[in-house]
Amino acid sequence: MHFDFLFQHIFELTITGLALGAIYALVALGYTMVYGILQLINFAHSEVFMFGTFAFAWVFVFIHGTTSASQGLGSTIGLLILALVAAMLTSAAVALLIERVAYRPLLKKDAPKLIALISAIGASFTLSELMGVRDKVAAWFGLEDNLSNYVSNARDIYANPVTINPKGLFTIGDYTVTDVDLVVIGAALAMMLALDIFVRRTRFGRGIRAVAQDPESALLMGVNSTRIIQITFLIGGLMAGAAAALYMLKIGTTRQNAGFILGVKAFTAAVLGGIGNLRGALLGGLLLGVVENWGSAVFGTQWKDVVAFVLLVLILLVRPSGLLGEALGKARA
Amino acid sequence: MGIKPNLRALAILATAGLALTACGSSNSSGTAADGGSCGHYNIAFLGAETGDAGALGLNMVGGIKVALKEYNDKHADCTVGLKDFDSQGDPDKATSLATQIVNDDSIIGLVGPGFSGESLATGKTFAEAGLPNVSPSATNVTITQQGWTTWHRVIGNDDAQGKADSSYLTGTLGMKKIFVIDDASDYGKGLATVVKDTLGSAVVSTDEIQQKQTDFSATVTKVKGSGADAVFFGGYYPEGGLIVKQLRQAGWTGTFMSGDGSEDPAFVTTAGAQAAEGAILSAPAGPAPADFNAKYKQVNGSNSGLYSSQSYDAANIFLAAIDAGKTSHEDVNSFINSYTADGVSGPIAFDDKGDIKTSTIYAYKVTGGKLDVANPTAIK
CATH class of the missing domain: 3.40.50.2300 (Response regulator)
Structure with missing residues (x-):
C-alpha cells in the first residue's frame, strides 16, 4: 500500500485518469441511451467503438502513408479533424447496421429481451471477427495487394503511423498538463453538453424521452418509435466514434479485439452512474478512470480492475440504481 | 473430439x-x-x-x-x-x-x-x-x-536470458536504478522474476500490468517518481511498445529493455519510431x-x-x-x-532436463527507426 505515493502524485494520477475516464464516458453514452429506450444492453457497442478506431487510423494511412512520424497536435489538426469525422461516421454507420440487422427484426416480432441480448452478443463476435479476417475478405475481391496497408496482419496490432506528441501547457502541482489531456477531456465534456441539450431541448430529444417513458403511449401520440430508436443508435454511434478518435489520439494503436475491454469498462461506467442516465454516464466514466489510476498507485497496477469493481459493488449496495439512478425518460425538459 | x-x-x-x-x-x-x-x-x-x-x-x-x-x-x-x-x-x-x-x-x-x-x-x-x-x-x-x-x-530458457539481461543492464550499460515491470503472464512474470532476483538492490521499484491493457499512466507516474534510469519489461510487444511510448511522451529519457516477447518489428510500429529509438530487446536467438x-x-x-x-x-x-x-x-x-x-x-545438445546445453543471448537494438534484426550483440 503506497498512500504516500498517491498523495505525492495526486494531480498527475487524477488528470491522466480523467482523460481515460472521459473516453469511457463517451462510450458509456451508447450503452446508456439504448438501455434507456429499449431496456436492453447493446453488447455490440464495443465493436462500434473498435470500427471507429480503425477508421481513424486508416485516414492517417491514406493521407500520410505508412512512414512512421511524430508531430505535435497543432501541425496535424486538419488531419485530426478529418479522421475524427471519419471515425464518427463509420461508428454511426456500424451502429445503424447493428440496429437494422440485429435488433429491428426481433423488435418487430416482439421477441423477448433475452433473445435481443443474444443477438447483440452474436453481432459483437461477428463484427470483431470480420475485422480480424479483413485480409481474407480483401483477398476474395483480389484487392489484398492494393489494400495491404490497411488489411495485412489483420489480427495484429494496427498503429496510427503518426504519433501525436503531447506538449506541456501548464503545471498543476508537479504535473505538467498537456494539450492532448485538455483536448481529450474538453472534447468529451463538449460532446456530453451538446447531447444533453439535444435530448432536453429538441423535438427528437423529446421523442427519445417519450419512447423511454412509455413506448406505447408515445406511439399513440404519433411518435415514430422506429425512427426514434434509429436516431438513438445513430447518436450512440457518433459518440463512440468520437471516443474512438480521442482514444487513438491518446493511445495510438488498436486491434480487432480492442473494443472488448473498453466496452466492459464503459458498461461499468454506465451502471456506476445509473444506467439510462446521460449525466450518470459522464460521472461514472470520469469516476472510473480516476479510481482505476488511484487504485493502481496504491495497490499496484494489477489491482486496478479489482479496485474499480469493488467500488461498483459498494455503490450498488447503497444505491442499487447507480449514483444518479434516474431514467432517461424522467429527465426534465 | x-x-x-x-x-x-x-x-x-x-x-x-x-x-x-x-x-x-x-x-x-x-x-x-x-x-x-x-x-x-x-x-x-x-x-x-x-x-x-x-x-x-x-x-x-x-x-x-x-x-x-x-x-x-x-x-x-x-x-x-x-x-x-x-x-x-x-x-x-x-x-x-x-x-x-x-x-x-x-x-x-x-x-x-x-x-x-x-x-x-x-x-x-x-x-x-x-x-x-x-x-x-x-x-x-x-x-x-x-x-x-x-x-x-x-x-x-528465461533463467539464462534474465541473467544475461541483468548483466547487460548493470555491466555493459552501467545502469544503477532499474524499474522492473511484468505483464503477469507465465512468460513475462518468469523472465521479470529472474531479472529482479539477479539485479537485487539495483531494482528501484516494480509494477505488474495486465495483458491487453493500453493505458499505463499510473505505471508511468511510478517510473518517473522512482527516478529510475532504466526500465526492464517482461512481456510482449503490444504492451511493451505502448509502455515505452507513454514513458517517452511523459518525458522519461532512460533506457528501455525487454525480452524476446517484445523482439518483433511490430514493437517499433506500436511505439512509433521516435519513442522506440534506442530500446534494447534481448532474445535467446541469433539471426x-x-x-x-x-x-x-x-x-x-x-x-x-x-x-x-x-x-x-x-x-x-x-x-x-x-x-x-x-x-x-x-x-x-x-x-x-x-x-x-x-x-x-x-x-x-540437451542436458538431462531437456534444456539446450549451450545458448547465447543476443541484444537487439532499435536504431534509425527500425529493429536491427541482422546485427545483434551477443551478451556474455
Whole structure:
C-alpha cells in the first residue's frame, strides 16, 4: 500500500485518469441511451467503438502513408479533424447496421429481451471477427495487394503511423498538463453538453424521452418509435466514434479485439452512474478512470480492475440504481 | 473430439491400406530408407497460428516446412508430413488439442508447444503418453523442472536470458536504478522474476500490468517518481511498445529493455519510431544464416522470423530420428536425448532436463527507426 505515493502524485494520477475516464464516458453514452429506450444492453457497442478506431487510423494511412512520424497536435489538426469525422461516421454507420440487422427484426416480432441480448452478443463476435479476417475478405475481391496497408496482419496490432506528441501547457502541482489531456477531456465534456441539450431541448430529444417513458403511449401520440430508436443508435454511434478518435489520439494503436475491454469498462461506467442516465454516464466514466489510476498507485497496477469493481459493488449496495439512478425518460425538459 | 473405437479401427485400417499401396509402388526403386518399410509418419506442430500471437506460430510452421521440404525432396518415396494444431496460444485450447495429438498414431513427435503457458498446461499429457517434443520457443524456467522426461527445447530458457539481461543492464550499460515491470503472464512474470532476483538492490521499484491493457499512466507516474534510469519489461510487444511510448511522451529519457516477447518489428510500429529509438530487446536467438533465409523465402514465400530457425532445427531432429530407423516414442526420445548437431540456430545438445546445453543471448537494438534484426550483440 503506497498512500504516500498517491498523495505525492495526486494531480498527475487524477488528470491522466480523467482523460481515460472521459473516453469511457463517451462510450458509456451508447450503452446508456439504448438501455434507456429499449431496456436492453447493446453488447455490440464495443465493436462500434473498435470500427471507429480503425477508421481513424486508416485516414492517417491514406493521407500520410505508412512512414512512421511524430508531430505535435497543432501541425496535424486538419488531419485530426478529418479522421475524427471519419471515425464518427463509420461508428454511426456500424451502429445503424447493428440496429437494422440485429435488433429491428426481433423488435418487430416482439421477441423477448433475452433473445435481443443474444443477438447483440452474436453481432459483437461477428463484427470483431470480420475485422480480424479483413485480409481474407480483401483477398476474395483480389484487392489484398492494393489494400495491404490497411488489411495485412489483420489480427495484429494496427498503429496510427503518426504519433501525436503531447506538449506541456501548464503545471498543476508537479504535473505538467498537456494539450492532448485538455483536448481529450474538453472534447468529451463538449460532446456530453451538446447531447444533453439535444435530448432536453429538441423535438427528437423529446421523442427519445417519450419512447423511454412509455413506448406505447408515445406511439399513440404519433411518435415514430422506429425512427426514434434509429436516431438513438445513430447518436450512440457518433459518440463512440468520437471516443474512438480521442482514444487513438491518446493511445495510438488498436486491434480487432480492442473494443472488448473498453466496452466492459464503459458498461461499468454506465451502471456506476445509473444506467439510462446521460449525466450518470459522464460521472461514472470520469469516476472510473480516476479510481482505476488511484487504485493502481496504491495497490499496484494489477489491482486496478479489482479496485474499480469493488467500488461498483459498494455503490450498488447503497444505491442499487447507480449514483444518479434516474431514467432517461424522467429527465426534465 | 472422441472418435468411436470401431471408427478408429477403420481409420487405422484405411491408413495402413494406403501405406501398403504407397510402399508397394516404391518397392520397385529399391531405395527404401534404412529404417525399413515406409511408415508414413507425421510431425505435429502445436502453437498459435491465429490469434494475437499468430504471427509467431506461422514463423514456426514456416521453419518446419523448410525442413520437411528438404527431407521429402531426398526421400520422395517415403515422405513425412506435417499435422498442425492451432492453439491460438491459449492453454485451454491446447489441452484438448494435446489429447488429439497423443491419440494420433501417425505422429512420431511434436515441434512445440509454442508458448510457455500452453507448455505447462499440456506437458503432463505428452509425458504420460510418452510422446517426445521439442519446443522451439517456450522459455519459462519451470517447464523443464516438472520431471517430464519427453520434454525438450532448442532455445535458452528465461533463467539464462534474465541473467544475461541483468548483466547487460548493470555491466555493459552501467545502469544503477532499474524499474522492473511484468505483464503477469507465465512468460513475462518468469523472465521479470529472474531479472529482479539477479539485479537485487539495483531494482528501484516494480509494477505488474495486465495483458491487453493500453493505458499505463499510473505505471508511468511510478517510473518517473522512482527516478529510475532504466526500465526492464517482461512481456510482449503490444504492451511493451505502448509502455515505452507513454514513458517517452511523459518525458522519461532512460533506457528501455525487454525480452524476446517484445523482439518483433511490430514493437517499433506500436511505439512509433521516435519513442522506440534506442530500446534494447534481448532474445535467446541469433539471426538466421542467409542461406536459410533464402530457402525459407523459397518455400514459404515470406521472410523468416523469430523462432523460424529453431523450428527448422527441431523438425530436423525428428527427421534424423526417422532416418536412423527410430520410430517408436521411446526410441525417438532416447535419440533426442543423445542428439548433437550444429543447427542453423546454434549448436544443439540437451542436458538431462531437456534444456539446450549451450545458448547465447543476443541484444537487439532499435536504431534509425527500425529493429536491427541482422546485427545483434551477443551478451556474455
